[in-house]
Amino acid sequence: xxxxxxxxxxxVLEAASVVFHEKGYNGTSIDExxxxxxxxxxxxxxxxxxxxxxxxxxxxxxxxxxxxxxxNLDEKNLNGLQxxxxxxxxxxxHLSEHPDDNGCLLVNAAAEMSKQCxxxxxxxxxxxxxxxxxxxxxxxxxxxxxxxxxxxxxxVYGQFxxxxxxxxxxxxxxxxxxxxxxxxxxxxLDSLN
Amino acid sequence: xxxxxxxxxxxVLEAASVVFHEKGYNGTSIDExxxxxxxxxxxxxxxxxxxxxxxxxxxxxxxxxxxxxxxNLDEKNLNGLQxxxxxxxxxxxHLSEHPDDNGCLLVNAAAEMSKQCxxxxxxxxxxxxxxxxxxxxxxxxxxxxxxxxxxxxxxVYGQFxxxxxxxxxxxxxxxxxxxxxxxxxxxxLDSLN
DNA sequence: AAATATTCGGAATGAATATTCCAAATTGTT
DNA sequence: AACAATTTGGAATATTCATTCCGAATATTT
Numbered sequence: 001x002x003x004x005x006x007x008x009x010x011x012v013l014e015a016a017s018v019v020f021h022e023k024g025y026n027g028t029s030i031d032e033x034x035x036x037x038x039x040x041x042x043x044x045x046x047x048x049x050x051x052x053x054x055x056x057x058x059x060x061x062x063x064x065x066x067x068x069x070x071x072n073l074d075e076k077n078l079n080g081l082q083x084x085x086x087x088x089x090x091x092x093x094h095l096s097e098h099p100d101d102n103g104c105l106l107v108n109a110a111a112e113m114s115k116q117c118x119x120x121x122x123x124x125x126x127x128x129x130x131x132x133x134x135x136x137x138x139x140x141x142x143x144x145x146x147x148x149x150x151x152x153x154x155x156v157y158g159q160f161x162x163x164x165x166x167x168x169x170x171x172x173x174x175x176x177x178x179x180x181x182x183x184x185x186x187x188x189l190d191s192l193n
Numbered sequence: 194x195x196x197x198x199x200x201x202x203x204x205v206l207e208a209a210s211v212v213f214h215e216k217g218y219n220g221t222s223i224d225e226x227x228x229x230x231x232x233x234x235x236x237x238x239x240x241x242x243x244x245x246x247x248x249x250x251x252x253x254x255x256x257x258x259x260x261x262x263x264x265n266l267d268e269k270n271l272n273g274l275q276x277x278x279x280x281x282x283x284x285x286x287h288l289s290e291h292p293d294d295n296g297c298l299l300v301n302a303a304a305e306m307s308k309q310c311x312x313x314x315x316x317x318x319x320x321x322x323x324x325x326x327x328x329x330x331x332x333x334x335x336x337x338x339x340x341x342x343x344x345x346x347x348x349v350y351g352q353f354x355x356x357x358x359x360x361x362x363x364x365x366x367x368x369x370x371x372x373x374x375x376x377x378x379x380x381x382l383d384s385l386n
Numbered sequence: 387a388a389a390t391a392t393t394c395g396g397a398a399t400g401a402a403t404a405t406t407c408c409a410a411a412t413t414g415t416t
Numbered sequence: 417a418a419c420a421a422t423t424t425g426g427a428a429t430a431t432t433c434a435t436t437c438c439g440a441a442t443a444t445t446t
Contacts, residue, residue: 004443006393024305026219030434040394042437047393051434102308110366111304112217115295125368152380159373160380166367167360173303174359175318180352187345187353191384197413199423223404233424238405240423 005047012037012047013061016054021062021105024112025055052117059123062105066127070134080138081147081192084161088185091168096178104169131165132158139192148192157192164188198240205230205240206254209247214255214298217305218248245310252316255298259320263327273331274340274385277354281378284361289371297362324358325351332385341385350385357381 015037019028030051034041048054073083094101102108106127114121136158142148150157168181208230212221223244227234241247266276287294295301299320307314329351335341343350361374 004392023309024217024219026217027305027309029432031432041396041435042394045435100308103304107363108304110363111296111301112220114366114368115293116216116220121368124366128364128367128369151383152376156376156380159369160377163360163364163377163381164356165360166363167356167358170300170303170359170363171321171356173307173317174321175307175314176321176352183345183349184353184356187349187384188356190344191380197422199412222402224402234405234426235407235424244404 007037007039007043009047010061012039013058014065017058017062017105020055020058021108022102024108025052026112056119056123059105059109059120063123063127066106067130070131074134074138079145079147080141080143083138084135084142085189088165088168088189091165092178092181092185095168095172095181099172103173107166107169128162132162134158135161142192150192160191161188200230200232200236202240203254205232206247206251207258210251210255210298213248213251214301215295217301218245219305248306249312249316252298252302252313256316256320259299260323263324267327267331272338272340273334273336276331277328277335278382281358281361281382284358285371285374285378288361288365288374292365296366300359300362321355325355327351328354335385343385353384354381 016033019032019036022028023032030041030044033039033051033054034044037044044054048057070087073087076083076086078086106124109120110124114124132155136154139148139150139157139161140154143150143154164184168184171181171184209226212225212229215221216225223234223237226232226244226247227237230237237247241250263280266280269276269279271279299317302313303317307317325348329347332341332343332350332354333347336343336347357377361377364374364377
């Protein structure tokens with residue numbers, strides 16, 4: 001089935017990222033990826049070089065999907081505090097509705113690979129900085145609109161809420177339920193008063 | 194070299210947990226464990242059954258070491274808030290002095306294994322509950338001594354600070370430096386006023 | 387319709403990997 | 417000093433895994 005690519009690159013990366021998300025990099029075999037993506041062995045190696053490269057591309061794909069979700073939220077007509085609240089609400093809903101969903105691929109990648117693969121650490125680190133910055137702009141916005149009053153620079157709260165978010169992902173992988181996660185977010189958001 | 198065990202079981206588990214900590218479960222080979230522990234292949238299988246079993250025992254060993262560190266802190270003559278502050282300070286010092294130290298084995302185990310291995314999830318989940326409870330007692334103590342005033346049950350703050358702690362581990366694996374981590378802790382501790 | 391370019395399936399390869407097994411070594415016991 | 421109990425080193429095994437390679441298939445181009 002040539003002469004042009006017979007598969008949708010994004011769908012392949014999506015399927016691959018699901019497997020990597022479930023089992024981690026070292027825990028997934030090429031065969032598992034083949035059945036998940038429906039690709040043939042040679043197509044995969046032809047188009048994605050090797051497992052490690054596919055992993056990195058899956059990571060970036062996942063990051064882009066995540067970014068888009070957050071940017072959609074960013075474009076809504078809400079003040080920064082509402083955006084933050086909405087974001088946490090949807091994260092908690094997702095985590096509690098999909099308890100089998102293995103946390104967050106980027107967090108798992110940080111844990112499994114960032115100290116062994118520089119490129120992984122770059123993706124993970126960029127994600128951290130971008131999300132922190134976005135949170136900071138939300139918080140600045142809320143302050144300018146006099147919805148909240150800050151005792152520290154907005155940047156610091158961006159760091160704090162990113163930390164809270166990472167914690168949620170780990171806690172849900174450690175068996176925390178919805179009320180537990182909600183409690184955490186409530187206390188965290190209280191820091192803005 | 195018989196007739197009794199020629200190796201110190203705790204030292205083996207300590208060495209094994211270091212390797213698992215660096216490379217994860219699927220990322221470490223038996224050979225790496227053999228060189229790290231100095232054990233022979235047959236001794237390892239004789240005494241620890243197999244890789245998976247050794248991993249679980251290493252996890253529990255690591256958890257015990259962690260527990261003891263925290264309990265040492267618990268026995269000091271400080272109020273609960275001071276204990277919390279000291280704990281965070283030492284975690285941040287450790288993370289920033291050992292940037293190559295791959296986060297926390299228990300957090301990494303949660304990310305890599307908890308959805309694939311029930312026993313791992315048990316260890317990780319128990320650790321979460323124990324640490325949360327300890328934090329809660331510290332916070333209750335600080336409230337009773339009128340050092341702080343709480344707007345929510347102490348238990349909720351225990352959950353919140355455990356979440357903060359998990360976040361720190363992930364953030365340090367994502368390239369966060371000392372000031373960033375300190376900022377997070379400052380905002381988190383402000384929630385107690 | 388022939389040529390071209392590219393994909394794809396699956397067998398083949400070779401390297402790692404976890405685990406087993408046996409004989410040699412060693413120390414405590416009699 | 418011989419025996420018993422157990423560890424240990426290292427070879428052997430069997431499995432899994434990532435990667436390569438070749439020939440068949442097919443859609444576009446000429």
